[in-house]
Amino acid sequence: DRQWGAVFDLNKCIACQTCTLSCKTTWTHGEGQEHMFWNNVESKPYGAHPLGWDQEILDRLGVQEWGSDGVYDGDTIWEANDVDWEETSPTEEHVANEGHVASYMPDDADW
Incomplete structure (x- = not known):
């Protein structure tokens, strides 16, 4: 038997349901399966996604400059926020910096 699995980084999940739809189109293509959603992404405690999160992330980046040669050297919303993902446990610095999130909190x- 073959198995299939997926790993989701819930710290970056914006509840867009893209993973739900990709799962549905992969596994539920028969008649009578139109309303089957196995992977249901829910955000608690509000039950929806935050409003305006995309504008907030872009506002936090600030104005970015293009180089004179047309090459963009600035930050993007997909770059990690100087987080060491190999760290096995939080350091004193991370604990002291309560409320630090690698993206938009x-x-x-906002709800």
Whole structure:
């Protein structure tokens, strides 16, 4: 038997349901399976995705400059926030910097 699995980084999940649709189109293509969603992404406690998260991430990057040769040397929203993913446990610095998230952490008003 063959098995299939997926790993999701929930720290970067924005509840866009792309993984749900790709799973559905891969595994539920028969008649009567139209409403089967096995991978349901939910954000708690609000039950939806934050509003305006994409604009917030871009605003945090600030104005980025292009080089005179047309090459872009700035940051993008996909670059890690100087996080050592090989670290097995949080360091004193990470613990002291409470609230540090590698991307955008929405407030209550964003929901």
